[in-house]
Amino acid sequence: MNSTRLNILLLLLLLPLSLCFSQKSIDEEILIPTNDTKLFANIRGSDSTAPIILYLHDGPCSPLGVPFLKAYAGPQLEKDFIMVYLHQRGIMKSLRVPDSTHTISNYVDDVFYVVKYLKKRFNGRDIVLFGHSWGGFLSYLFILKHDNEVQKAVITCSPTNVEEMTYRSIEMLLDWAEETENQEARDEILPLEYISFKENPEDFEIMGKWLRRAYGGWHRNMSTEKVYSVIDYESNFPAWFNEQKKYEKILRPEILQINLSDSLFQLKTPLLCIAGKEDVDVPWEMIKNDYEKYGGEKSFVLFENSHHMVFIDEEERFVEVVRSFLSGK
Numbered sequence: 496m497n498s499t500r501l502n503i504l505l506l507l508l509l510l511p512l513s514l515c516f517s518q519k520s521i522d523e524e525i526l527i528p529t530n531d532t533k534l535f536a537n538i539r540g541s542d543s544t545a546p547i548i549l550y551l552h553d554g555p556c557s558p559l560g561v562p563f564l565k566a567y568a569g570p571q572l573e574k575d576f577i578m579v580y581l582h583q584r585g586i587m588k589s590l591r592v593p594d595s596t597h598t599i600s601n602y603v604d605d606v607f608y609v610v611k612y613l614k615k616r617f618n619g620r621d622i623v624l625f626g627h628s629w630g631g632f633l634s635y636l637f638i639l640k641h642d643n644e645v646q647k648a649v650i651t652c653s654p655t656n657v658e659e660m661t662y663r664s665i666e667m668l669l670d671w672a673e674e675t676e677n678q679e680a681r682d683e684i685l686p687l688e689y690i691s692f693k694e695n696p697e698d699f700e701i702m703g704k705w706l707r708r709a710y711g712g713w714h715r716n717m718s719t720e721k722v723y724s725v726i727d728y729e730s731n732f733p734a735w736f737n738e739q740k741k742y743e744k745i746l747r748p749e750i751l752q753i754n755l756s757d758s759l760f761q762l763k764t765p766l767l768c769i770a771g772k773e774d775v776d777v778p779w780e781m782i783k784n785d786y787e788k789y790g791g792e793k794s795f796v797l798f799e800n801s802h803h804m805v806f807i808d809e810e811e812r813f814v815e816v817v818r819s820f821l822s823g824k
Contacts, residue, residue, distance in 0.1 A: 529608040535588035540577035551630030558735035568806035621646035655755035713803035763791035771801030
């Protein structure tokens with residue numbers, strides 16, 4: 496065998512080995528420093544050279560936001576991207592902070608520190624911001640403040656004006672009550688049309704009762720066993736649910752004051768906006784109206800068979816839509 500043929504044979508034998516090394520998987524648990532605390536993140540992916548998606552979970556302060564995605568669309572996305580599952584300030588595995596630091600501006604600043612860390616950790620690689628519900632709300636706020644820091648944004652079932660969202664939800668709940676001839680629901684929901692949630696925050700409890708029931712509720716296709724199978728901190732859950740209630744109460748007055756609708760025209764980061772047609776928590780028509788105001792390159796996808804958890808209700812389609820958007824197809 497001549498030397499040329501020998502070299503070709505050796506190259507062919509070594510090629511699979513080199514591909515194996517170049518596509519090394521990653522699964523790290525780290526604490527990322529901010530200006531006043533440290534945030535826990537799990538970084539996972541099949542290929543350590545893949546594009547990076549920073550996931551901002553729903554809530555606020557939900558200890559289930561990360562497990563929901565990890566149990567469903569997350570593992571599929573990990574095949575093509577590095578998924579960064581961030582535990583937001585003061586909850587889950589992130590370090591505890593004083594109650595007074597649970598402010599929206601601090602949550603947005605935290606995202607900046609995480610993006611900065613990831614760019615350094617991955618040698619300046621582009622970051623995609625993926626926010627669901629409250630996490631999408633934070634994504635909009637982050638882009639408003641740092642429009643050039645991330646390459647693209649995937650924002651799913653997220654409001655830009657929470658007070659308007661509550662009234663749109665009430666309208667949709669009343670429509671559902673009429674469609675299903677649920678007189679009890681109608682009697683309890685109808686008075687909410689004429690109150691101010693800023694003055695009567697306890698009315699959120701009444702509203703929440705029917706949000707959990709209308710159109711089967713956000714959890715209608717969720718398997719509790721599947722979600723709990725990805726959780727590695729079950730013993731902390733009772734305390735973490737109490738923390739969620741506490742910090743939701745702290746954040747609620749500030750959240751109700753924010754209206755981003757008139758600022759969206761300023762944004763230029765390419766956006767994929769996703770909504771669920773049966774989502775009573777964040778009604779899709781409101782999302783579409785605000786999407787139309789967005790100033791940058793954009794794409795809107797309505798999931799016809801989804802409630803608030805589109806990556807559970809239509810998992811395969813969700814992954815396909817996100818992959819297509821991020822690959823530029």
